[in-house]
Amino acid sequence: MLLATDRWRERLIVGFLFAVAFGLPWLMPSRALFVAETASVALFALSLDLVLGYAGIVSLGHAAFFGVGAYAAGLFAKLVMPDPLTGLAVGIAVAALMGLACSLTILRGSDLTRIMVTLALSLLLYELANRFDAITGGADGLQGMAMGPLLGRFEFDLQGQVPATYALAVLFLALLLVQWVVRSPLGATLLAVRDNPLRAAAVGIPVASRLAFAYAFGAALAGAAGALVAQTSGFVSLEVFSIERSADVLLMLVIGGAGWVYGGVLGAVAFKVLNELVAGITPQYWTFWMGLFLLAIGLLGRERVLRPWALWQRPSTKAVR
Amino acid sequence: MGSLAAPFDKGSAVSAPVLRTERLEKRFGGIVATDSVSLSIAPGARHALIGPNGAGKTTLVNLLTGVLPVSAGAVYLDEVDITRLPVHRRVARGMVRTFQISQLFRSLSPRETLALIVGQQRGLGRRWWGSLAREASVIERADQLLEQFRLASVRDVRTDQLAYGKRRLLEIAIALACEPRVLLLDEPVAGVPAGEREEILQTLAALPAQVSILLIEHDMELVFGFSRFITVLVNGSVLAEGEPAAIAADPRVKAVYLGSGAGHTP
Numbered sequence: 255m256l257l258a259t260d261r262w263r264e265r266l267i268v269g270f271l272f273a274v275a276f277g278l279p280w281l282m283p284s285r286a287l288f289v290a291e292t293a294s295v296a297l298f299a300l301s302l303d304l305v306l307g308y309a310g311i312v313s314l315g316h317a318a319f320f321g322v323g324a325y326a327a328g329l330f331a332k333l334v335m336p337d338p339l340t341g342l343a344v345g346i347a348v349a350a351l352m353g354l355a356c357s358l359t360i361l362r363g364s365d366l367t368r369i370m371v372t373l374a375l376s377l378l379l380y381e382l383a384n385r386f387d388a389i390t391g392g393a394d395g396l397q398g399m400a401m402g403p404l405l406g407r408f409e410f411d412l413q414g415q416v417p418a419t420y421a422l423a424v425l426f427l428a429l430l431l432v433q434w435v436v437r438s439p440l441g442a443t444l445l446a447v448r449d450n451p452l453r454a455a456a457v458g459i460p461v462a463s464r465l466a467f468a469y470a471f472g473a474a475l476a477g478a479a480g481a482l483v484a485q486t487s488g489f490v491s492l493e494v495f496s497i498e499r500s501a502d503v504l505l506m507l508v509i510g511g512a513g514w515v516y517g518g519v520l521g522a523v524a525f526k527v528l529n530e531l532v533a534g535i536t537p538q539y540w541t542f543w544m545g546l547f548l549l550a551i552g553l554l555g556r557e558r559v560l561r562p563w564a565l566w567q568r569p570s571t572k573a574v575r
Numbered sequence: 576m577g578s579l580a581a582p583f584d585k586g587s588a589v590s591a592p593v594l595r596t597e598r599l600e601k602r603f604g605g606i607v608a609t610d611s612v613s614l615s616i617a618p619g620a621r622h623a624l625i626g627p628n629g630a631g632k633t634t635l636v637n638l639l640t641g642v643l644p645v646s647a648g649a650v651y652l653d654e655v656d657i658t659r660l661p662v663h664r665r666v667a668r669g670m671v672r673t674f675q676i677s678q679l680f681r682s683l684s685p686r687e688t689l690a691l692i693v694g695q696q697r698g699l700g701r702r703w704w705g706s707l708a709r710e711a712s713v714i715e716r717a718d719q720l721l722e723q724f725r726l727a728s729v730r731d732v733r734t735d736q737l738a739y740g741k742r743r744l745l746e747i748a749i750a751l752a753c754e755p756r757v758l759l760l761d762e763p764v765a766g767v768p769a770g771e772r773e774e775i776l777q778t779l780a781a782l783p784a785q786v787s788i789l790l791i792e793h794d795m796e797l798v799f800g801f802s803r804f805i806t807v808l809v810n811g812s813v814l815a816e817g818e819p820a821a822i823a824a825d826p827r828v829k830a831v832y833l834g835s836g837a838g839h840t841p
């Protein structure tokens with residue numbers, strides 16, 4: 255993986271899939287909002303993949319970063335200015351700073367603190383957003399944010415075609431960036447830290463700063479995902495901090511497979527589509543079917559969960575001459 | 576690096592030690608694993624550290640490399656106090672170790688492992704673009720190490736699928752990929768088949784003369800073949816130190832080794 259140079263097949267497949275995705279809101283306008291939401295959630299799953307799959311940090315309350323991005327972008331649009339891209343940047347920056355702050359506790363704490371820190375943070379933020387309802391709207395959610403036109407030209411339509419295209423474009427760029435980083439020499443040191451921090455330090459890799467980087471980067475992407483949800487739906491509710499949010503994104507990553515760039519995105523798409531399909535048939539039993547699906551993956555397709563690329567690649571690693 | 580310019584004299588101990596500890600101490604609760612150890616490693620040393628199991632040899636390496644914090648005492652590298660320096664900063668100063676129990680990057684192949692370490696060594700570790708595959712000199716050095724340690728045939732196999740002997744070889748190749756000036760080898764050939772042991776140690780003995788080596792090893796044949804100086808550690812403290820012949824003749828050392836059943840005739 256690290257030393258492969260020949261990626262044309264991968265580029266072709268990804269390019270094709272994104273072309274289809276970009277076409278969807280225009281071919282099936284009734285599905286545009288669904289596409290927008292799925293793209294945002296896929297970005298959220300990508301961010302968790304970076305933290306969990308590439309840096310090996312378990313983040314049980316990853317919604318903390320997502321929610322902070324959502325509220326930051328929402329409040330920015332409502333109180334400061336309606337430009338979407340500036341709002342997105344604000345959401346990213348706030349979440350990244352929070353990720354950096356969290357990484358300090360992560361570097362000091364034991365494994366258990368690592369797991370708990372974001373979980374505690376998401377609970378805390380949930381209560382704060384609830385309490386300060388004068389600013390956040392509390393349990394009623396943050397309303398009345400008017401989005402300006404994208405790039406000063408494209409108005410956010412109610413049907414969701416422009417929002418969907420916007421969310422897809424952000425997801426696509428984020429995916430390119432992540433792919434770029436994880437395959438770089440820096441990304442290689444991240445893998446080393448994930449696989450064996452003791453050895454990584456013993457070959458001169460600054461483990462603490464690598465973990466902090468991965469955490470802040472992951473948090474920034476989660477913040478971007480939250481900002482996208484806020485902007486494309488024009489609404490932020492307390493639910494962005496909920497445990498369900500954190501749990502769902504973990505499930506998505508399990509479905510798609512952690513530790514490869516497309517795992518989070520594919521898992522999110524599968525999760526969302528399944529949700530849509532099952533909810534259309536038997537809305538009240540969605541969690542039952544989801545549970546069954548996960549069991550099936552766990553029991554039948556362990557290989558697929560642990561080494562998802564094995565399905566797409568021949569066993570021997572391609573190597574450079 | 577510049578300090579290596581002056582030629583050193585093998586016979587006398589004129590040159591300042593490259594690595595030195597001062598009354599180093601490590602306690603685990605009630606156990607004193609390292610008890611006031613003052614050790615000097617000369618430039619270009621072929622220095623062996625021997626002692627029965629549980630003597631505190633691995634703990635000493637952990638203290639030298641910063642994996643464990645010291646309870647008391649100090650560590651000097653090139654006469655600079657590095658007692659509180661983090662692990663990776665000591666590596667940057669040229670002190671590298673191997674682990675008694677192989678510590679590998681399980682999901683990477685030997686080639687990926689070595690390429691990433693050589694890349695890190697050459698200052699690429701923070702570059703967030705490009706690919707190691709395009710760094711011809713990095714790949715070249717990685718392949719050279721693969722050849723040298725007979726890993727070329729398994730270069731693309733995940734390391735958690737490697738046979739035991741190959742894992743040990745990779746463990747040592749990793750240390751050499753870091754271009755060490757001071758190399759601490761914690762039982763590098765333990766578990767390696769007899770035929771290959773000799774060969775690995777010859778590779779190590781053939782390292783440039785400026786590289787200072789501290790070897791921990793149980794096989795006395797190998798120890799006496801490899802080293803020019805021996806320190807005997809027992810119960811966390813230094814029992815005896817000297818040239819191989821003097822150590823072999825030391826009755827206290829004989830007592831320890833006869834007592835623990837590992838007999839030897841140099």
Ligand SMILES: Nc1ncnc2c1ncn2[C@@H]1O[C@H](COP(=O)(O)OP(=O)(O)O)[C@@H](O)[C@H]1O
Pocket residue numbers: 603606608626627628629630631632633634635
């Ligand atoms: N992390 C640790 N916690 C508690 N005791 C330890 C730890 N590491 C080593 N020890 C103890 O320190 C002593 C020396 O161990 P070690 O350095 O591994 O010996 P050697 O490498 O010479 O066989 C042993 O009694 C061992 O049980």
Ligand SMILES: [Mg+2]
Pocket residue numbers: 632633634675
């Ligand atoms: Mg030991």
